Amino acid sequence: MSADDERWLRDRLTAVVDTEQPPADLATRAERTAGRIRRRRFGTAAAVAAVAVAVPLVLGGAGGTDRGLPPARPTDPACLPSDQVLPDQPDAVSAADVTWPYRGDPALRPTLDRVMAASVNPDPGEPRPPARPLYAGRLAEPAGSAVFVFATRLTAGAPWLAVARVLPAEPYGDLAVAPDSATAGARLPRLGPEVQVSLLVPVEGAPGPLPATGWDRYGNLLVALGPPGTDRIDYRACYRGRPFTASGAGDVLVRPVGPVDATGRLRVVDGGRLVAEGDVGAPVFAGQNLVLPGVEPVPVPAGRRLVQRLTGQGEPQLPRTAGTAVPSATLLARCRGAEQLTVAAADRPLGRVPCDEQVHVLAEDVELGESEPLMAGGVPELRGGPDAPVAYDVVVVTAG
Amino acid sequence: VDELAREEFRAYVAARSGALLGTATLLTGDRALAEDLLQTALARTYLAWGRIRRREAVDAYCRRVLVTTYSTWWRRKWRGEVPTERLPERAGSDPYGQVDEGVPLRAALARLPRRMRAVVVLRYWEDLPEAEVAELLGCSVGTVKSQASRALAKLRADVDVVALREEESR
Numbered sequence: 001m002s003a004d005d006e007r008w009l010r011d012r013l014t015a016v017v018d019t020e021q022p023p024a025d026l027a028t029r030a031e032r033t034a035g036r037i038r039r040r041r042f043g044t045a046a047a048v049a050a051v052a053v054a055v056p057l058v059l060g061g062a063g064g065t066d067r068g069l070p071p072a073r074p075t076d077p078a079c080l081p082s083d084q085v086l087p088d089q090p091d092a093v094s095a096a097d098v099t100w101p102y103r104g105d106p107a108l109r110p111t112l113d114r115v116m117a118a119s120v121n122p123d124p125g126e127p128r129p130p131a132r133p134l135y136a137g138r139l140a141e142p143a144g145s146a147v148f149v150f151a152t153r154l155t156a157g158a159p160w161l162a163v164a165r166v167l168p169a170e171p172y173g174d175l176a177v178a179p180d181s182a183t184a185g186a187r188l189p190r191l192g193p194e195v196q197v198s199l200l201v202p203v204e205g206a207p208g209p210l211p212a213t214g215w216d217r218y219g220n221l222l223v224a225l226g227p228p229g230t231d232r233i234d235y236r237a238c239y240r241g242r243p244f245t246a247s248g249a250g251d252v253l254v255r256p257v258g259p260v261d262a263t264g265r266l267r268v269v270d271g272g273r274l275v276a277e278g279d280v281g282a283p284v285f286a287g288q289n290l291v292l293p294g295v296e297p298v299p300v301p302a303g304r305r306l307v308q309r310l311t312g313q314g315e316p317q318l319p320r321t322a323g324t325a326v327p328s329a330t331l332l333a334r335c336r337g338a339e340q341l342t343v344a345a346a347d348r349p350l351g352r353v354p355c356d357e358q359v360h361v362l363a364e365d366v367e368l369g370e371s372e373p374l375m376a377g378g379v380p381e382l383r384g385g386p387d388a389p390v391a392y393d394v395v396v397v398t399a400g
Numbered sequence: 401v402d403e404l405a406r407e408e409f410r411a412y413v414a415a416r417s418g419a420l421l422g423t424a425t426l427l428t429g430d431r432a433l434a435e436d437l438l439q440t441a442l443a444r445t446y447l448a449w450g451r452i453r454r455r456e457a458v459d460a461y462c463r464r465v466l467v468t469t470y471s472t473w474w475r476r477k478w479r480g481e482v483p484t485e486r487l488p489e490r491a492g493s494d495p496y497g498q499v500d501e502g503v504p505l506r507a508a509l510a511r512l513p514r515r516m517r518a519v520v521v522l523r524y525w526e527d528l529p530e531a532e533v534a535e536l537l538g539c540s541v542g543t544v545k546s547q548a549s550r551a552l553a554k555l556r557a558d559v560d561v562v563a564l565r566e567e568e569s570r
Contacts, residue, residue, distance in 0.1 A: 005552065005556065006524065006552070008565070009520075009524050009552070009555065010524050010525070010527070012505050012564075013426065013505070013521075013524055013525040014525070016422075016426070016505055016506055017419070017422030017423075017425070017426065017525065021418065021421075022413075022417040022418055022420075022421045022435075022438070023435065026413055026417050026435075026438070026439065026442065027409065027410045027413040027414070027417075027442070029439050030413065030439050030442035030443045030445075030446055031406070031409075031443070031446060032443075033439055033440060033442075033443035034443040034444070034446040034447050
């Protein structure tokens with residue numbers, strides 16, 4: 001950011017703050033609060049003094065010899081430094097090769113498919129990496145998010161577990177990949193049917209309000225998957241040297257675990273055996289957060305019949321949910337974010353329009369096959385650059 | 401605190417509470433929380449009034465209390481959260497969810513992590529030198545620099561800020 005940018009920021013902060021008018025009785029309220037603090041301090045001091053007198057009497061006991069401090073609380077083994085280095089998992093073991101079946105809410109499965117399609121971005125010209133759905137469930141917390149877990153290879157040779165958090169998730173069911181969704185991935189410490197899979201998913205940088213449990217917001221999700229049929233998952237880790245444990249019945253454990261600045265060394269313990277450890281402060285995010293505001297819906301022209309509407313945003317593509325053959329279709333589109341929006345029927349490009357938030361005719365008199373998934377995505381401004389996030393609304397219409 | 405000191409304190413609150421409330425609002429992202437925060441900071445300043453020899457040091461003292469209290473509140477709230485078997489079904493208070501969306505910059509600030517937001521507020525609103533910001537936040541000058549740099553990058557890319565700047569350039 002340049003000096004001009006900094007000046008702009010200062011000016012804007014001043015403009016924002018200048019609107020703040022403090023309450024007229026602030027000084028009086030502060031004086032009252034000071035009185036309460038003073039009384040509390042006095043009360044605490046008195047209590048400390050009382051305890052200081054009582055403790056030696058109690059510890060002294062009959063013999064009066066046991067005046068030492070109580071034994072220190074034993075350090076949690078999960079927090080002890082370890083020299084153990086786990087060998088890298090052989091390349092042959094791909095996360096996508098895991099044969100675990102999908103577990104989770106069946107109603108969320110269609111959304112999981114779309115999340116995977118939006119999150120697994122092959123390099124240009126490369127086939128889409130395999131992705132295996134593992135879990136989709138609802139987080140019963142105020143933000144109403146849903147969590148989606150799938151295994152994939154996001155980079156060659158590296159197994160990954162990817163987790164997407166989708167907000168808002170109301171109504172549940174066949175969700176679009178909504179704004180304020182975040183997708184994160186982390187290289188798996190280890191993966192295999194005999195080993196618990198664990199992942200901390202920081203969502204720092206995720207747009208919009210973070211979810212909350214009661215008063216507190218949290219920034220991380222702990223996701224642990226066990227082999228199907230696992231009775232219970234016990235999870236031990238350390239945050240800043242403090243032990244943290246989470247347990248749950250069943251083979252899936254999802255927990256909000258703290259603020260965005262939680263960092264530390266994570267250790268995965270399975271049956272008392274250390275199976276993985278690693279820094280949790282340096283996860284790798286897959287793809288970009290989807291932060292664009294949506295666009296106005298494209299109106300259906302008079303005399304035309306709406307066959308399908310694709311509304312969404314993200315990168316790069318969202319597949320059509322249902323296939324309907326259309327012999328002569330017209331596509332109208334409006335978008336923002338990317339330089340251009342392109343729409344394709346399977347691998348067949350139908351056209352592209354500039355993303356200037358105006359309605360454009362993207363294609364006329366085209367034939368859409370029943371099994372051709374309709375895809376929409378942003379065109380990057382730079383050749384070879386990452387796919388651009390794009391918000392769009394596309395309608396497929398036919399004559400009356 | 402004698403009557404003269406009380407009058408001095410009230411004069412100080414009248415003169416400076418607007419700016420301090422601005423700082424508190426930018427830090428917390430919520431007007432009600434900001435008032436609570438400022439009230440607590442002023443109360444602690446009031447208790448120390450007799451010990452603050454130099455009146456020009458009052459502002460620095462009060463600002464320090466404000467930032468320290470803000471950090472303490474955050475830590476206390478975080479430590480109060482205990483992972484449980486069952487997550488609560490009902491919405492709790494989410495101060496950052498109540499950010500006035502009509503103020504894009506404030507909304508963008510609220511999306512920054514806590515410490516990063518504090519760096520921006522102290523550096524660009526309070527206009528404090530990096531060394532003083534580092535001292536207030538209990539971190540190194542290097543951390544302040546890197547946090548400020550990352551914060552500015554995030555703000556520059558923030559969709560609300562981008563829209564605001566585009567609107568201003570028209």
